[in-house]
Amino acid sequence: MPVYKTFLKIINHNKMTIIMYLGIFLGINMIISSLTGGTRAEVFSTAKISVAVIDRDQSDISQTIKKYMGQTQYLKDIPDDKDALQDALFFRDVEYVLIIPEGFGESLMKEGTIQLDNINVPNSYSGIYVNMQLEQFLTTLKAYMVSGQDAETALQSSLETTALESKVTLLTEDGSLSNMQKYTYYFQFIPYIMTSVMIQIIGTIMLAFNKEDVRRRMLCSSTSLKSRNLQLALGCITLSILVWSLTMLISVVMYGSTLLNSGVFPYLLLNSFVFTVVGVSLGFCISSLAKNQIQLSGLATTVSLTFCFLGGVFVSMTYMAKSMLSIAKFTPAYWYVLSNDMLGHLTKLSGDNAVKFFQNIGMQFAFAIAFFGLALAITKKKSNRIA
Amino acid sequence: MVVKVNNLVKRYKELVALDHMNLEVEEGEIFGLLGPNGSGKTTAINCILALLEYDKGSIEVFGKEMNPNTYESKKQIGVVMQNVAVFEELTVYENIDYFCGLYIYDKEERRQCVKDAIAFVGLEDYVKFLPKKLSGGLLRRLNIACGIAHKPKLIILDEPTVAVDPQSRNSILEGIQKLNKNGATIIYTSHYMEEVEQICTRIAIIDKGKNLALGTKEELKSMIKTAETIQLEILDFPEALLPGVRELPHVFKASYDGKKLTLHCSKGKHNLIRVLDYMKANEVSVGRVYTELPTLNDVFLEITGKELRD
Known part of the structure; x- marks a missing residue:
């Protein structure tokens, strides 16, 4: 198999370039995946802002309101001075200032009137939220008082009631839990690595074989075009196995037992391997179009970025418009990401999920066959009598 | 008859590159195709090698009609292209081994053939060199070695001495005569009349795709009035x-x-x-x-x- 052996020799000749490409892309993936992992909202926690309470009443009731504000926000001490308050708001030491007017407690006890003042940063959402929170507290207080409790008891009851917290569980659109595993982010970027690296590496090797004079010389030989293409395809497969194995090895080193015991590791392997085959066939196809290294680099960048952006590798499909998703279906990365997202939420693949997974695998295979077929057709057309 | 070209016509849109060309190359001869640049020599060679589709006529090589799939005939043909066709990434030895491997699959046989080809063109001292390290003359020799390593019966050389220094040119011409003495039939194209006159046993003079005259050099010279x-x-x-x-x-x-x-x-x-x-x-x-x-x-x-x- 002279063509296959030469393919490997050219890989060996270009080994530094290949290592460089792989190093850069895998390095980027490792950095991005470790930074991206966990940035999605997995745990709910209430937000707090800095507030100041100016208590001009100094009653038990005003003190209780101050205590409530301390429970729900970060309380800061600022003197009751107009300039000091303005400075604090200007420099964002506080975002909200609550002013409890003198006689507020007495008025509340006698008339049940609740009147508070506030100053906040203009057009601040947080100010609106604090207002709502405070209004909720005062409404509760009023409700207790209307029900017959004295002001002191009503205040205490309101404090207890508003201190109750709801348990928040984040759900995704389809209702499954949003606990995406961290390794999923590593696998998420594999389409970008495989398309970029495969187009670059296979393209570089194929440029040597597709050089006009060499190609014409080979056409004169007694080795058939079919045999040559098969040997080249075998070379591509060997290369893909090497690159894929390295990529998977790094994933195991990075995530260890978490990945190995995830229950979906074999499916992640399968999904990534099938996409590697897609990358190889795409590389084979693009290289039959490129005439030189500059064209090849341009095509590699354009195709890999387009496929990966549309396919949901860089931007989650959740944020993509329906029309965009319809276009994305024409990229192999879309089907890869669908499976990867699904596997990221599962500990076992079965039932409908298994069917969906293998459908996605089938779609990726279809793309691989299409790209490979296109490459063969281009090669055949080129070799079909050179002018 | 090794090669028989009958009434060959090749057109590039309006341009007639080959105009009813007829050629017959006998076994054991060095057949020269002589003509100025653009006369149709390379087009004729490309048609003979089934690299180019033609509009009319027929081509037989070793008695079989030539087409891209006649691998049995191709097995017996060695080609030395006008431009050096080698892999920049492979050494001299690897290049010759690769092109020889396209014809000979047996490892031992191929090893011997490659060794013989290297010795024939005198590249023994450069076997581990990459092509970019070779001079123009040495590159031409490598190109020839890649074309003849599988010991073909018919060798087609398309202007192999273009841009070669006189010393290398003589070495190449002597090599071609040696190949012929070893039993190979040669088709040699050139626009250098001295070369064709020096090595070819029969010559076809072509211009504008037409075969103007055909014969030995003596026959050709006797065709004209000037003695x-x-x-x-x-x-x-x-x-x-x-x-x-x-x-x-x-x-x-x-x-x-x-x-x-x-x-x-x-x-x-x-x-x-x-x-x-x-x-x-x-x-x-x-x-x-x-x-x-x-x-x-x-x-x-x-x-x-x-x-x-x-």
Whole structure:
């Protein structure tokens, strides 16, 4: 198999370039995946802002309101001075200032009137939220008082009631839990690595074989075009196995037992391997179009970025418009990401999920066959009598 | 018959590259295709190698019609392209081994063939060199080694000496003659008439895709009227004497360019003596005298009205 052996020799000749490409892309993936992992909202926690309470009443009731504000926000001490308050708001030491007017407690006890003042940063959402929170507290207080409790008891009851917290569980659109595993982010970027690296590496090797004079010389030989293409395809497969194995090895080193015991590791392997085959066939196809290294680099960048952006590798499909998703279906990365997202939420693949997974695998295979077929057709057309 | 080209027509849109070309290459000969650049030599070779579709005619190689899938015939053909066709990433040895491997699958047999080819072109000291480290002449030799390593019966060389220094050129020409002595039939294209004249047993002169003349060099030369060209260095040759020179026996063309009198003579004896006698009789002082037999350039000139290098 002279063509296959030469393919490997050219890989060996270009080994530094290949290592460089792989190093850069895998390095980027490792950095991005470790930074991206966990940035999605997995745990709910209430937000707090800095507030100041100016208590001009100094009653038990005003003190209780101050205590409530301390429970729900970060309380800061600022003197009751107009300039000091303005400075604090200007420099964002506080975002909200609550002013409890003198006689507020007495008025509340006698008339049940609740009147508070506030100053906040203009057009601040947080100010609106604090207002709502405070209004909720005062409404509760009023409700207790209307029900017959004295002001002191009503205040205490309101404090207890508003201190109750709801348990928040984040759900995704389809209702499954949003606990995406961290390794999923590593696998998420594999389409970008495989398309970029495969187009670059296979393209570089194929440029040597597709050089006009060499190609014409080979056409004169007694080795058939079919045999040559098969040997080249075998070379591509060997290369893909090497690159894929390295990529998977790094994933195991990075995530260890978490990945190995995830229950979906074999499916992640399968999904990534099938996409590697897609990358190889795409590389084979693009290289039959490129005439030189500059064209090849341009095509590699354009195709890999387009496929990966549309396919949901860089931007989650959740944020993509329906029309965009319809276009994305024409990229192999879309089907890869669908499976990867699904596997990221599962500990076992079965039932409908298994069917969906293998459908996605089938779609990726279809793309691989299409790209490979296109490459063969281009090669055949080129070799079909050179002018 | 090794190669038979019959009535071959190849058109590039309006341009007729090959115009009803006929060729027959016999076993064991060095067949030369001589013609100026753009005359159709490479197009003819590409058609013979089934690299190019043609519009009309037929091509047989080793008795079989040639097409892209006639691998049995291709197995017996060695090709040395006009441009050096090697892998920049492979060493000299690896390149020869690769191209030989496209024909010979047996490892041991191939190893011997590669060794022989390296020795044949004299690249023993460069086997581990990458092509970019080789000089132009050595690259040409590598190109030849890649084409002949599988010991083909028919070797097609398309202008293998273009841009090669005289020393390497002689080495290449000697090598081709050696290959022929070893039993290979050679088709050699060139626009250098000296090369074709030096090594080819039969020559086809082509121009504008047409086969103008075919035969041995002697046959070709005998086709033209000029049998001898005489040149005399004369300063201030009286123009009035020119008609007299033209009337000398066997002289059919005479011209004077201010320094040199050129006479074209048809076949006959004592042409030079008669010319010198005429000069003496007319008291014309003659400097150096040259006489030469017709060249292929004369043949081409007489057939087409232009020089081979025009």
